[in-house]
Every structure is written in structure tokens, then in C-alpha cells.
Amino acid sequence: MARINSHYLKLTAGYLFPEIGRRVTAFLQRHPDARVLRLGIGDVTRPLPPAVIEALHEGVESMARAQTFRGYGPEQGYEFLREVIAEQDYRSRGVKVTADEVFVSDGSKCDCANIQEIFDVRARVAVADPVYPVYLDTNVMAGRTGRSNAEGHYEGVVYMPCTEASGFLPDLPAEPVDLVYLCFPNNPTGAVATKEVLARWVEYAHRNDAILLYDAAYEAYISDPRVPHSIYEVDGARQVAIEFRSFSKTAGFTGTRCAFIVVPRDVTGKDDQGNRVPVHGLWSRRHSTKFNGVAYPIQLGAAAVYSPEGKSQVRDTISYYMENARLIREGLASAGFKVFGGLNAPYIWLKTPGGATSWDFFDTLLSRAKVVGTPGSGFGPSGEGYFRLSAFGERSNVQEAVERIRTQL
Numbered sequence: 001m002a003r004i005n006s007h008y009l010k011l012t013a014g015y016l017f018p019e020i021g022r023r024v025t026a027f028l029q030r031h032p033d034a035r036v037l038r039l040g041i042g043d044v045t046r047p048l049p050p051a052v053i054e055a056l057h058e059g060v061e062s063m064a065r066a067q068t069f070r071g072y073g074p075e076q077g078y079e080f081l082r083e084v085i086a087e088q089d090y091r092s093r094g095v096k097v098t099a100d101e102v103f104v105s106d107g108s109k110c111d112c113a114n115i116q117e118i119f120d121v122r123a124r125v126a127v128a129d130p131v132y133p134v135y136l137d138t139n140v141m142a143g144r145t146g147r148s149n150a151e152g153h154y155e156g157v158v159y160m161p162c163t164e165a166s167g168f169l170p171d172l173p174a175e176p177v178d179l180v181y182l183c184f185p186n187n188p189t190g191a192v193a194t195k196e197v198l199a200r201w202v203e204y205a206h207r208n209d210a211i212l213l214y215d216a217a218y219e220a221y222i223s224d225p226r227v228p229h230s231i232y233e234v235d236g237a238r239q240v241a242i243e244f245r246s247f248s249k250t251a252g253f254t255g256t257r258c259a260f261i262v263v264p265r266d267v268t269g270k271d272d273q274g275n276r277v278p279v280h281g282l283w284s285r286r287h288s289t290k291f292n293g294v295a296y297p298i299q300l301g302a303a304a305v306y307s308p309e310g311k312s313q314v315r316d317t318i319s320y321y322m323e324n325a326r327l328i329r330e331g332l333a334s335a336g337f338k339v340f341g342g343l344n345a346p347y348i349w350l351k352t353p354g355g356a357t358s359w360d361f362f363d364t365l366l367s368r369a370k371v372v373g374t375p376g377s378g379f380g381p382s383g384e385g386y387f388r389l390s391a392f393g394e395r396s397n398v399q400e401a402v403e404r405i406r407t408q409l
């Protein structure tokens, strides 16, 4: 008999986005003429930068001729891409990362999901609440948790509530943990961590022999010079942190797929005898066993993000989204909403007015303003009473959505 992995049965249904879809469809059935504006999606909307498109074409052309055709590439990614990443994302910021510590992949979702498998099933995991669901669900699948309780918390997981009082930053866990998932700039709250905040985490990790899993998917949206772009800007992080980066939100690669993970050679875990084992070799073994590399044209396209034209085009697109963020943030604040985030991240996190639940506010916003957002409670119990609006989208839609919210709520 093919026994299934029963840990999968502990997963609570992927409820958030299907439920949003269901409510929007029901609304449109009652109001077929309504023009619904969507500020709920966590996906980019602007096309790829021209420099990337050019490089993609070049890559495709080279596949058409025997002399330049490429088959399997290095599992870890082509040297030309890993080298430019190490140079421009790290060394140019005074951070030591070498090309062989960079592993190119088809997405940060996969990297964040896969990293846990090189650690023991008994590892204690800490996650923020609210949180990007991938960190948690993959640890549930791996059997690192018990069942979820009435509040929606899985047994055995250390939750770090991110509340208004703490500026939506997680406190250090009161109990010792082995793996800590951190995401800054944050999805969904838009919160960022200063160097001092990250230094406390690095110190915590050293003191507790823990490893930080640092998701920097929104690094390119940082405009405040006090906010580090990489956790390795903090002294000592090379021994305790693994960093995730993606071209998805940076350069519009959500449908094109390219990302990378940095595993410094200094990061170690312990084996059953208590000996230190570098995790770099374990990740390399996993990656090359289970992954066969990102397509050559896509890696060429990713490398073009670092060209002078690519950089300037990426900056323009991010400015476009961040102007949307400013319009949402300021428009809602002037209408009396309490808003957070949206300064170094493409997400605005707002407090639902009058103590409404996240879903009640979703329904109000949809029925009165015909605007769709994302209920905060869908990201974890501590998101209840909050709501996420996304700055991805066309300017005119954003302007109209803000106007409708200001006048119709």
C-alpha cells in the first residue's frame, strides 16, 4: 500500500487566495457591470526591462546554432551570473561573498521551501506572524510540527508576533530555536529592519547556535540608506545566515523565473556527535542532485539586470511602483486610515477601521469601493484586524482605487 506522507494532512487548506477569488466572483455575479480594481496581488505588472529582453533574445539565438548551442549548464548557475551577483550585490557594498557561495535557482519560493531539508527534523523553527506562508507550510510537510490549533498556530513552531507596538518587528524568541525565518522588507507588513535590529538577530544566532534564513526578495525596494540590503552587512552574519534573493520583484521575473541563494562557507550546523559541519557542501549536494540549472537564456537575462542600462531600467520600474505606494499610503492616511509600510516595500499594511475583522473589511471595501485587497488574517493570526494593499498595478487604477476608498468608505 502506498502510504502517504501524513504530515501533508496537517496542512490547513490553501484558503486565502481561493477565498478571495470566490468572494469576488460572487460579487461580480450580483453586480455584472462593476469594474473591480485589484490591489490584492503580490505579482508585478510592468514588462521586463528592455535590456533583459535583448539578452533573452541573444540567449535564444545562441540555442539555434550548433556552434553556440548549450545543453545542461552547471547546476549551481553559470559563472558569469554568479560572478556579477557576488560583485554587484555584495562586494560593491563592502560585503564578502564569493561566486561559489551563490546558487542560482528558478525561484526564492523553491529555495525558501527547500532549505529546511538539510536540517534535522527535530530542528526548532521560529517564524514571524503574520508571514509568507511558504516557510511554515514546508516545515509542516517535513514533519517538523504538530497539528494546527483553533487560532491557526501549528504545535511545535515558535511564532513571533509582529504587532503595531513593536513596529511589526519580531521579538527575539524567548526559548531557544535552531532556525529563524526572517523577511525584510517584509511581505505582508512592509516593515524593514535597520542594521541595529539585524545585529541583534545575528548576535542571537551566535549565542543560541541558530541559523537565520533571511528572505530579501524585496531588497530592491529599499530607499532608506539606514536599511541594509543584505544581512551580511552585519558583522558576524557570515557564520549564521543564509540569504535568499530573487529577480522576481526586483526585475519582473515572476513569470520568467530566476533567483539565488547565498550560503557562505562559514555557516555550520552540528551532526549527531556534535561536530561542526559546513552547510555549504550539503546545500551544494542537494541542489545538484535535485535541480538541473536555470535555462541559459534566462540566466543571460538575469545578468543583464546588472548592466548599466538594466540597472537604470529596473530603477525606473521600481520608482513607478513606489510612486503607486506613495499614492496609496498618503491617500489613505489623509482619509483617516492608519497605514504602515509602503516606504521601502511595495506593500501597504493598514489597520482596519472601527476594529473590523480583516474579512469584514474585505467585504466592505469590495461592496462599497469595488476594490480588492488581501485580508491580513490570511497571513497568520496576528494579521487579524489588518489589511494588505499592493503597489503593483497600473497608475490610473491605483489612483482610481484610492479615490474610491476616500470617497466611498
Ligand SMILES: *Cc1c(COP(=O)(O)O)cnc(C)c1O
Pocket: 042, 106, 107, 108, 109, 110, 132, 183, 187, 215, 217, 245, 246, 247, 248, 249, 253, 254, 258, 259
Ligand atoms: C515574491 C516573494 C518571493 C519570490 O518568489 P520567487 O519564487 O522568486 O518568485 C520570496 N519571498 C517572498 C516573501 C515573496 O513575497
